[in-house]
Amino acid sequence: MTGDPVLVTGAAGFIGHATAHRLLARGETVIGIDNINDYYDPSLKEARLATFDGRPGFDFHRLDIAETDAVAKIVAERGVKRIVHLAAQAGVRYSLEKPFAYERSNLAGHLSLLEASRHAEGFAHLVYASSSSVYGDRPMGGAGFSEDERVDKPVSLYAATKAACELMSASYASLFGFPQTGLRFFTVYGPWGRPDMAYFSFSQKIMNGEPIEVYGDGKMARDFTYIDDIVDGIVGALDNPPARGEHRVLNIGDSRPVGLMDMIQSLEAALGRKAEKIMRPMQPGDVTATYADISRLNALTGYHPEVMLEDGLKRFADWFRNYYSIKP
Incomplete structure (x- = not known):
């Protein structure tokens, strides 16, 4: 193992799990934190945590990030100088039901990491998860969403907490x-993903023979980004910190938005089954489209997503069948 340990919050989560494995694979020592809440199963x-069993260099703490001390x-005790802070209360629609979960995890939790970083001797870099949701319900237009755009009109509490962070x-x-x-982050998908x-x-639902509810009457579009490509960007950003005293925000996505109905068609092909669709209107907090301008991250790290949606969904479908023991 090389250098000082990297602290990864949300290590039992989708992106945190994949990031921790990538860091371990290149010889880093990783300290993982997660409270393993019941937002989903x-x-x-x-x-996910079990995949670290027997891997040297991984130390896990079951802990709420809002527990500041x-x-x-x-x-302080482990001499952490780099943090990848990915723990958060996710979900746009859930924020309508459980708003105070977002206050604790996203606001108090983020402040907890800021305070720990502030007091750490020789601290080098804090990389943290924001969200494309900060852009609000912005029209697609002809270009991707730019980091220079104003982000003061969130359409969900989740988005508001991320902008506040x-x-x-x-x-x-x-x-x-x-x-x-x-x-x-723009819409991240792949094996070990989030069930929500x-x-x-x-x-x-498709594999259980149940109908799916398609919101926005199927007219929404998302910048789907495969998990391996996302981790490339995270690690690249971690390795290229800004100057002392500088804070920057960077888009991390695929830059190839796909319509919801096209995604469903690719998913049907990957699963080998057709979906029964129930069309629904837009839900409160949802946005019509997301589309990342990734030119800044590319210039900084060479970030260039490689996995097309059709291939990524096939990889997910293979994992899904294996994880749930579903026979073809």
């Missing part, structure tokens, strides 16, 4: 001088 999170103690990070970078990078995401929940 905790057994999937436990199964406990987080600070780990950072960016502001908190900007203030801490200015006040206390440690470098920070916020990554605005459309492609995953659709797969469960």
Whole structure:
């Protein structure tokens, strides 16, 4: 193992699990934190954690990131100088039902990591998860969403908390001088994904012979980005910190938005079954489309997503059948 450990929050989550494995594969020591909440099936999170069994260099702590003293103690005692902060309360629609979960995890939790970083000796770089949802319901137009656009009109509480995290990070970078990078994730998919995401929940219903509900009357589009490509961008950003005292935000997506109906068609092909569709109107908090301009991340790291949606969904479908023991 090389250098100081990297702290990865949300290590039992979809993106955190994949990021921790990539860091371990290149010889890093990784400290994982996750509270394994029940927003979705905790057994999937436990199964992700089980993939670290026997891997040297991984140390896991079951911990709520809003527990400020406990987080600070780990950072200080282990000499953490780099953090990939991916833990958060996810979900746009869920924020309509459980708003205070977002206050604790996304706001208090983010502040907890900022405070721990601020007091860590020789701290080098905090990379954290923002979201494409901060752009609001922006028209597609002819170009991808740019980091220079205003993000002061969120259409969900989830989006508002992510925009607030960016502001908190900007203030801490200015006040206390440690470098920070916020990554605005676009729609991430792939093996070990989140069951609340459309492609995953659709797969469960299709394979169970149940109809799927297609919101926005099928007219929505998303910038679907395969998990391996996302991890390329995360690690690339981690390895290229900004100057001391600088805070930046970068889009991390695929830059090839796909219509919802086209995604469903590709998913049907990957699963080998047709979906029965029930068309529904847009839901509160949803946005019509997402489309990442990834030119800044590309210039910084050479980031260039390679996995097309059809191939990525086939890989997901193979994992899905294996994980749920579904015979072809």
